[in-house]
Amino acid sequence: MNTTIEHQPEKSRFVIAVDGEEAGRAEYFDRGSKRDFHHTVIDEKFRGNGLSSTLITAVLDESRQADKKVIPSCPAVSHFIDKHEEYQDLL
Structure with a gap:
């Protein structure tokens, strides 16, 4: 399983x-010096493989x-x- 993350x-x-197949995304709003992550989703087909943690780690x-x-x-x-x-320091 080859996993990539693209900003x-x-x-x-x-x-x-x-x-090569989109499996999920983390959406955000930039608010000056802050980034508001308002929606994260992993496609049902890919759930249960730890992709959410992988994605969130990368975005943070x-x-x-x-x-x-x-x-x-x-x-x-x-x-x-x-x-x-x-990651507490990012708050």
Whole structure:
């Protein structure tokens, strides 16, 4: 299973693909120095493979590199940050 993550800033989203097929996305609004993640979804066909955690880790790491704080409006992102102390500084 070959997994890739692509940032599509023109669409305000990150897309995770498996073997070239879009498997899910994390959508956001940029609000100055903050990035509001409001929707994360993994296609039903791909659920149960840990792709949500892979995607959220990547979007948080990229947000940190871009010097953006995070607003976790999406429950999946909020839950992930609650469980992973290493991302608390992004709040």
